[in-house]
Amino acid sequence: MCDAIEIELVVCTTCRMSADGTGAQQPLRDGARLSAALSARGIPHVRQECLSACRRGCVVVLRGPGRWTYLQGELDPDRDLDALETMTAAYRAAPEGFLPWRERPESLRRNIIARIPPMEPVK
Amino acid sequence: MCDAIEIELVVCTTCRMSADGTGAQQPLRDGARLSAALSARGIPHVRQECLSACRRGCVVVLRGPGRWTYLQGELDPDRDLDALETMTAAYRAAPEGFLPWRERPESLRRNIIARIPPMEPVK
Numbered sequence: 128m129c130d131a132i133e134i135e136l137v138v139c140t141t142c143r144m145s146a147d148g149t150g151a152q153q154p155l156r157d158g159a160r161l162s163a164a165l166s167a168r169g170i171p172h173v174r175q176e177c178l179s180a181c182r183r184g185c186v187v188v189l190r191g192p193g194r195w196t197y198l199q200g201e202l203d204p205d206r207d208l209d210a211l212e213t214m215t216a217a218y219r220a221a222p223e224g225f226l227p228w229r230e231r232p233e234s235l236r237r238n239i240i241a242r243i244p245p246m247e248p249v250k
Numbered sequence: 251m252c253d254a255i256e257i258e259l260v261v262c263t264t265c266r267m268s269a270d271g272t273g274a275q276q277p278l279r280d281g282a283r284l285s286a287a288l289s290a291r292g293i294p295h296v297r298q299e300c301l302s303a304c305r306r307g308c309v310v311v312l313r314g315p316g317r318w319t320y321l322q323g324e325l326d327p328d329r330d331l332d333a334l335e336t337m338t339a340a341y342r343a344a345p346e347g348f349l350p351w352r353e354r355p356e357s358l359r360r361n362i363i364a365r366i367p368p369m370e371p372v373k
Contacts, residue, residue, distance in 0.1 A: 132369060137367070179362050179363075179364055179365040180364040186364070188364075190366070192369065196366070198364055240303060240321075240363060241363060243260065243319070243321070244260070246255060246313065246315065
């Protein structure tokens with residue numbers, strides 16, 4: 128992180144894809160795998176331990192100053208990388224980061240956990 | 251909202267307590283009832299239409315510059331006002347708004363949807 132953040136993709140590194148414990152024997156948590164896969168593509172992101180959204184792992188946050196915050200869940204590091212990259216680019220390009228439903232990648236439309244409006248007053 | 255925000259309690263005014271439509275005939279959405287009940291107690295909050303967390307209404311956000319963001323769900327305007335007021339006060343008092351599990355009101359511990367770390371680097 129630095130002082131002049133434009134946008135940030137935050138990745139929970141402790142997520143498991145299902146919270147039922149079936150992944151407990153994996154050497155690497157699914158969230159850590161997602162982070163590694165993003166790094167392999169050169170996609171900047173912030174690693175964060177536990178976003179407390181364990182029911183819907185893998186979980187990421189898109190945010191930035193003066194922007195909407197999107198919390199997305201149920202991401203699969205093996206399947207959703209293209210969609211996540213597309214959504215991150217759309218978020219970066221969107222005024223105040225606002226992404227209407229139709230402008231989100233189709234595979235991620237049902238994965239939304241929440242959206243939070245910008246803290247600053249919207250001009 | 252103003253330019254010098256310390257903390258903000260954001261209340262989704264379109265939430266229903268259950269997303270199964272059983273509340274569809276109510277004259278006022280549960281989220282709007284929650285907002286009205288907070289106003290009646292003189293608790294400042296920001297009203298927001300749809301935080302896209304409909305599965306777990308009523309939903310609120312606690313946030314502030316340089317602070318953790320907490321997203322809480324499954325709030326009942328008839329039952330959870332005291333707990334929400336207590337949690338808001340604890341959040342205001344906590345350095346960087348960080349609320350360890352044990353310091354949250356017991357009735358709200360299981361209601362967490364997500365927590366998001368501050369955007370600014372933690373000192």
